Amino acid sequence: MQTEVLIVGAGPAGIAAAKAASRNAQVTLLDDNPRPGGQIWRNRKDLDLPPGIHWLPSTGITGVMGEKTLLVEGHVLHFEKLILATGARELFLPFPGWTLPGVVGAGGLQAMIKSGLDVHGKQVVIAGSGPLLLAVAELAHQKGAQVLHILEQAPRSQLLPFLQALSAGKLLQAARMGPALLSRYVPDAYVLHASGAHKLETVTCQIQGKTLQISCDLLAVGDGLVPNLELALQLGCKVDQGFIQVDDTCKTSVRDVYAAGEVTGIGGLDKALLEGEIAGLAATGQPIPKLVPRLQKTQSFVRKLRQSFALRKEVLERARPDTVICRCEDVQLSQLEGHSGWRSAKLHTRLGMGGCQGRTCGPICQTLLGFDAPQSRPPVFATPLKNLLLEEQP
Ligand SMILES: Cc1cc2nc3c(=O)[nH]c(=O)nc-3n(C[C@H](O)[C@H](O)[C@H](O)COP(=O)(O)OP(=O)(O)OC[C@H]3O[C@@H](n4cnc5c(N)ncnc54)[C@H](O)[C@@H]3O)c2cc1C
Secondary structure (H helix, E strand, O other), X not given: OEEEEEEEXXXXXXXXXXXXXXXXXXXXXXXXXXXXXXXXXXXXXXXOOOOOOEEEOOOOOOEEEEOOEEEEOOEEEEEEEEEEOOOEEEOOOOXXXXXOOOEEEHHHHHHHHHOOOOOOOOXXXXXXXXXXXXXXXXXXXXXXXXXXXXXXXXXXXXXXXXXXXXXXXXXXXXXXXXXXXXXXXXXXXXXXXXXXXXXXXXXXXXXXXXXXXXXXXXXEEEOOEEEOOHHHHHHOOOEEOOEEOOOOOOEOOOOOEEEOHHHHOOOHHHHHHHHHHHHHHHHOOOOOHHHHHHHHHHHHHHHHHHHHOOOOHHHHOOOOOOOEEEOOOOEEHHHHOOOOOXXXXXXXXXXXXXXXXXXXXXXXXXXXXXXXXOOOOXXXXXXXXXXXXOOOOO
């Protein structure tokens, strides 16, 4: 298959890129989910893709095959321009009890509720760091859960730069959550450990200097977001401080490859939409100058977000020697001691060798142990063998 512009990821950035690019070129948009929308618009029914684009749902990229050629689940896809809008996933740092049933990722809980999980009447504690916690709390509350606490690890003073950078619209959105829910938002608070005989029963927390035990049904934790860089790394795109490096036109260091959204810096919806539009216009030779000043504003927001929600030392030091770090292969923290990096630890333990192929424990090891990032190689995601066997082209 041949396309002029290939966009990987149908979240806000990918959709904005598709809208802009399709005015001047033939566009193929694909996503590994069955519906477009990405994280924030997951399962939204009223989402229209631009007319005339070629939409490939439930389609993951298996790997890079060569110059402007990708392997897409058993098919070869040639492109002239590529836009990476692969978004981010959540960081979920281990603490004693984090593998108990009932302890879930905050974004994971949001995705499960959006896909139909019934949380009516459930007592939920939401903890970690970043604005996602409030979005998850709001959704759980709307669906009838009893949100007991929203624990933000950052101290109140650290949150100021973020609050000052919020637009009037975002402040209004927060105010609409209502005083009852907002009063449960506590800064300077984090989970110490979770306990229960066979499933979660109690969460022990440190709340503004005091230790407290809370009984609940669900604990949803999100310690920030990490970009999905696998494809960019395989393509050889330059990465700076953990994100794809782009110029003012969203161009990466690799010719004819652009990137937009969370993969270039965690900045939320507005940044994703703006960068998507810029990437779509730039990739198809359309003018962008009016958009560039807005881009600089979003970059300042990215910096403030990072500064405000920087993780505190205590959160990075909760795991004990017997705490599982790699959930797929049950590798504990004590087994990783003495290893200088990812490769050495992987060679001596089964770290990163399970189903997620290091997508969860990789960022954990980078954050807790200062390991280097796991190397990305094909297949990008675990895939059936048949997807690696190419059918002969007539
Ligand atoms: C779990 C989670 C929940 C979030 N919830 C909210 C929220 O409620 N409110 C909010 O303001 N922000 C939320 N965010 C932040 C959110 O990421 C941004 O606001 C916005 O959605 C970013 O848009 P994006 O297009 O850059 O990425 P995303 O929305 O993440 O879209 C990227 C898409 O690319 C797909 N993809 C990735 N790699 C591949 C591949 N190799 N092949 C095919 N498809 C691929 C992904 O499945 C995804 O659908 C959430 C983030 C996460 C991780």
